[in-house]
Amino acid sequence: MSCATTQVQILNLTKLVLQRASMQPFLDHLRQHERHCLRQTRKKLRRFRTARLRNLVERCATHLRRRRQAGLGTQDAQAIQQAVAEAFAEVLRRQARIDPADTDSIHRTRIAFKKYRYLVEALAPCLAKTTPGRLQAMHGHQTMMGEIQDLEVLLSNLDLFLRQQPSGNRRTRLMRSELERRHRTLIRNYLATATHLRRFRMTTLIPVAGTGRKTPRSL
DSSP states (O other): OOHHHHHHHHHHHHHHHTTOGGGHHHHHHHHHHHHHHHHHHHHHHHHOOOHHHHHHHHHHHHHHHHHHHTTOHHHHHHHHHHHHHHHHHHHHHHHHTOBTTBHHHHHHHHHHHHHHHHHHHHTGGGBTTOOHHHHHHHHHHHHHHHHHHHHHHHHHHHHHHHHHOTTOOHHHHHHHHHHHHHHHHHHHHHHTTGGGGGGGOOOOBOBOTTTOOBOOTTO
16 A cells, blocks of 8 residues: 555545544554655655656657657647547546446546546647646546545455454444445446546647647647
8 A cells, every 4th residue: 555545545534533533543553554654755765866757858858849840740749639539538448348336447447537637737738628627627527536446445444454453343343334335425426427528538739820730839
């Protein structure tokens, strides 16, 4: 379980602890795991070097500038449009395979949509209709799927905790049932809006003034 996952669970669980003290032992367990994760993360960050990544980005920028100067901007625009279209097609394929009884299918859709959303955000200056409101709506749609995954992971870790702590009190187990009900509600709410992601198709490039051609402004 990653640090980020643990921290999301702590945030969610803290709200519950304010209502039900019976969840405090599990929250303490997660905080202990968080401290361990943070120690490991600090060690990894000390070993991380950014020079190679910076060089790759600079080389890529230089390559794109040379292609633009050589009159290859239209080809690059077509490649961008194809990449965006393929990413969205993968989202639709995953969405079509969603099975309400298989939450992994929702998770796979979320991963595909997240990749598409990040691609759209990176290319926002090049794509039409990428308004702040539209990007925020994409974030909200992804969050709906993410909340299902977060609660599922929380339930899984709570089950593991209860197996390790056979003496877990009855109130904790009742809270587990409440979390399960919330999980089912989140799934129902998402399925009711799942097809809304089709409105996030964005494959039209912004035309360059005076040329009539559609090509990225940033290239």
